[in-house]
Amino acid sequence: MDRKNREMEEWMEQQMRSEQQTKLERYRILNRYARKGEILFTGSSLMEQFPINELLMSSGMTQVIYNRGIGGFTTDDMLQYMEEMVYGTEPSRIFINIGTNDISRPEYRLETLMANYRKILTQIRERLPQAEITLMAYYPVNETDKLPDSSMAAEMFATRNNENIALANQAVEKLAKELGCQFINVNDGLTDERGKLKKEFTIEGIHMYANGYQVVLDNMKKYL
Numbered sequence: 001m002d003r004k005n006r007e008m009e010e011w012m013e014q015q016m017r018s019e020q021q022t023k024l025e026r027y028r029i030l031n032r033y034a035r036k037g038e039i040l041f042t043g044s045s046l047m048e049q050f051p052i053n054e055l056l057m058s059s060g061m062t063q064v065i066y067n068r069g070i071g072g073f074t075t076d077d078m079l080q081y082m083e084e085m086v087y088g089t090e091p092s093r094i095f096i097n098i099g100t101n102d103i104s105r106p107e108y109r110l111e112t113l114m115a116n117y118r119k120i121l122t123q124i125r126e127r128l129p130q131a132e133i134t135l136m137a138y139y140p141v142n143e144t145d146k147l148p149d150s151s152m153a154a155e156m157f158a159t160r161n162n163e164n165i166a167l168a169n170q171a172v173e174k175l176a177k178e179l180g181c182q183f184i185n186v187n188d189g190l191t192d193e194r195g196k197l198k199k200e201f202t203i204e205g206i207h208m209y210a211n212g213y214q215v216v217l218d219n220m221k222k223y224l
Contacts (some may be wrong), residue, residue, distance in 0.1 A: 001075055003192065004060065016071075016072050017156075018191065019071075020070055020072060020073070020077075022082045023070050024070070024081055027068055027084040027085070027088065028083075028084055028088065028190040030066075031084070031088030031089055034066055034088065034089040034090070035064060036089070036090040036091075037091070037092045038063075038064040038065065038089065038091060038092065038093075039063055039064065039066070039091060039092070039093045039095070040065070040066050040067075040068060040086065040089050040091035040093070040094045040095065041065055041066070041067045041068065041069060041095050041097075042067075042068040042069055042078075042085045042086055042094065042095070042096055042097075042098070043069045043073070043078075043096055043097035043098040043099075043136075044069060044070065044071060044072065044073045044074070044097065044098055044099075044100060044101050045069065045070075045071030045072065045073075045101075045207060046069070046097050046100060046138075046206075046208075047067065047069030047095075047096075047097045047098075048069030048070055048071050049069070049071070049112070049208070049211055049213075050067065050069070050213050050216070051213060052065050052067055052213075052217070053065065053067075054210075055210070055213060055214060055217050056217075059217070059221075060186070061221075061224070063224050065224075066089045066091070068084065068085045068086070068088075068089070069085075069097070070085065072101060073098065073101060074098075074099070074105075074115060074116075075098055075099055075100045075102055075113060075116035075117055075119075075120060076102075078098050078120060079116060079119055079120060079123075081110060082120070082123060082124075082127075086127075086128075087127055087128065090128070090129065091128070091131055092130070092131055092132065093131065093134070094124065094128075094131055094132070094133050094134065095131045095134045095223075096120070096133065096134070096135050096136060097136040097138070098117070098169065099113050099116075099117060099138065099140075099172075099224045100138050100160065100165075100206075102116070103138075103159055103164055103165065103168060104156070104159060104160040105159065105162045106158070106159065108159045108164070110164075110167060110168060110171055111172075113168065114171050114172075114175055117135075117172065117175060118174060118175060118179070120130070121135075121175070121179050121181060123161040126216060132182070132194070133181040133182065133221060134171050134181065134183070134184055135173075135175070135176045135181055135182070135183045135184075135186040136172075136183075136184055136186065137169045137172070137183070137184065137186065137187055138165045138168055138169055138172075139165075139187060139190060139197065139208070139212075139216075140165060140187060140190055140191050140195065140196060140197045141157060141160060141161065141162060141163050141165065141196070141197055141202075141205055141206050142196040142197040142198070142199060142202055142205045143156070143157035143161065143196070143205055144196065144205075145196070145199040145202075145204070145205070146199065146202060146204050146205045147204060147205060153205070155190070156191055156204075156205070156206070160206070162195060162196065167203060169185065173185075182223075184220070184223055186216050186219035186220050187216075187219075188215075188219055189218075189219070190212060190215055190216070191217045197212070198212070201215070
């Protein structure tokens, strides 16, 4: 990588971290006004970008759900900011989708992800012992249909692929059972005949438009 590209990557990383800190400050302030004992969605960008309140309104549903997801966050990040992302709303029910950015790392190891996830759940149990905790399955990806640059696709999906996601989902389900949490796989209808995230649902092969999240919500309704 040449110097110009390296400097650009460093600048982008700084921008992302700055935006994350701004979101955390917003959550700190928002949490003061949150109605206690409601539902919480938390995790990384796949949760942050879930337009849950608009979809609830469109579906005629009246549940109160606070979203405290932050794009780019890993399990390490979440462990550092549990107050803003979990405890601050004092929820009675918590839905978590965290870890796909861990899977994206070149140094990804499933054992490390599960160790951090265990720490997250253990800390929640200690701080909010009455809360019902639900772990959501990671969504499938589509590495072939959206990115024209094959080198970019190869980098983005080197470890964040459907094989590793399936293995991670199995491990998360096992962890949920061990710790007395609920695991839900709400991916039915998201994939095409190849097992990939449907092209019409995804922006770049990972993140989803509202039509994809509507499928997820339809699968989630019985849990809400």
